[in-house]
Amino acid sequence: MMAQEHIRNIYLLDGASVTAVCDPVQTSLSWSESTLRSIDGADLSQVQYFTDHRDMLAAGVVDALIIASPNNTHIDVLRDTLQTDLPHLVEKPLCTTLEDALEIEERVKSFDPVFWVGLEYRYMPPVARMIERAHAGDVGAMKMLSIREHRFPFLPKIGNWNRFNENTGGTFVEKCCHFFDLMRFILQDEPVAVMGMGGQAVNHRSEEYDGRKPDIFDHGFAVVEFTGGAKAQLDLCMFAEGSENQEEISLVGDTAKLEVKIPEGVITHMPRRPKNPTHETVEIDEKVLEAGSHFGSSFFQHLDFQKAIREGTPPLVTAYDGRMSVQMGLAAQISMTERRWVEMSELA
Structure with a gap:
């Protein structure tokens, strides 16, 4: 559900679009495709679909990552994605255990790209x-x-x-x-x-x-x-x-x-x-409200995430x-x- 909100908000940004969607569940991929079809200006021919995040990373088709998978999968996904040089926006909660959250916090200390946690409230x-x-x-x-x-x-x-x-x-x-x-x-x-x-x-x-x-x-x-x-x-x-x-x-x-x-x-x-x-x-x-169910917060979070990537500024939510x-x-x-x-x- 949050993935759909992220997709809709991406198309409210200047110079941003979805180039890949990854989910191991086909119904979720179909849902994302349906969301993309509903967005004016979305070019579906430029979007690739994957069922394994490692295949998506290997394809080299994205400039930044938004991770909105189930909470307990974050740790394993992040262990792979933090080996790339791609900016990250990771949905809350960062992880489900303190041990895992501490591990990611430590890994991010030596990670140069933007690493942003989606605490958008x-x-x-x-x-x-x-x-x-x-x-x-x-x-x-x-x-x-x-x-x-x-x-x-x-x-x-x-x-x-x-x-x-x-x-x-x-x-x-x-x-x-x-x-x-x-x-x-x-x-x-x-x-x-x-x-x-x-x-x-x-x-x-x-x-x-x-x-x-x-x-x-x-x-x-x-x-x-x-x-x-x-x-x-x-x-x-x-x-x-x-x-x-x-x-x-x-x-x-x-x-x-x-x-x-x-x-x-x-x-x-x-x-x-x-x-x-x-x-x-x-x-x-109204366009911002319609793009999600969190009263505009996702859009304004994306604006700052995009700004941090483009201007090289530190993440505001670490x-x-x-x-x-x-x-x-x-x-x-x-x-x-x-x-x-x-x-x-x-x-x-």
């Missing part, structure tokens, strides 16, 4: 604007951050791989790495401890695959303490698709509060004194960012299952 225009205002001092010293995502259940995927922790890394890695990345990015600080409560309350409980029942969590709370003293919390519910807004983020500083809601796209600034809330609406181009988002998610999962605080140093 920081690129949602209303969220990006809220962050811009926060970093400009609109709330004063940042003290408390709250992120709520109330949404629909996990969608069906090929082979139902996303129903099991061993494939995804767990919901708080697979889904919530975005939010742990936002916490670090907004607060500009590093976590020291995580505490969580969560479980599987509603979703997928009646499903069974090859005699196995899904074990992914569908809800939970996570609280994170940061080095500088700021606190952040995440409230996730994946059986709340009736919510008016899917994401709500509030940031409180010592002088004011900022709040943003998605997809509403309204930022509210609430000073402590005088009490005088003001509102700012962030508009997103392997370190990817590893930290996985590590925080794993800490949350451990806390939920073991019912205790988890120090980040335990997972170093």
Whole structure:
């Protein structure tokens, strides 16, 4: 599904096109071909299809790679692709285990091309604007951050791989790495401890695959303490698709509060004194919205990825960012299952 979003967004960029698609599953390749046929200006005669990424690499038909395969396949794919000189955009989560994420982070240290991790939620225009205002001092010293995502259940995927922790890394890695990345990015600080409560309350409980029942969590709370003293919390519910807004983020500083809601796209600034809330609406181009389901974030991420490739600038979302988002998610999962605080140093 994310691969289709990437394909559509590539054709919104200047001077970019898809030249190859690789997937071991034929139905996924057919889906990509159908997506390409729906795009004005896409030249299907220039696109090659592969079922093995090593064959695609050997063919030499691409200038950059976007890796959007199932989470648990990232490590093996990256061990091959990092032997090339091709820029990478790797979908989140970077890997499903801390060991694998640390391995990739270490490999990237000696990898010259751009290596970018697809933690695109920081690129949602209303969220990006809220962050811009926060970093400009609109709330004063940042003290408390709250992120709520109330949404629909996990969608069906090929082979139902996303129903099991061993494939995804767990919901708080697979889904919530975005939010742990936002916490670090907004607060500009590093976590020291995580505490969580969560479980599987509603979703997928009646499903069974090859005699196995899904074990992914569908809800939970996570609280994170940061080095500088700021606190952040995440409230996730994946059986709340009736919510008016899917994401709500509030940031409180010592002088004011900022709040943003998605997809509403309204930022509210609430000073402590005088009490005088003001509102700012962030508009997103309809073509950008239509190209994906993440409120424009994929497009703006691609713009910066392309700029980094063309101008030789460092990636703005690094392997370190990817590893930290996985590590925080794993800490949350451990806390939920073991019912205790988890120090980040335990997972170093």
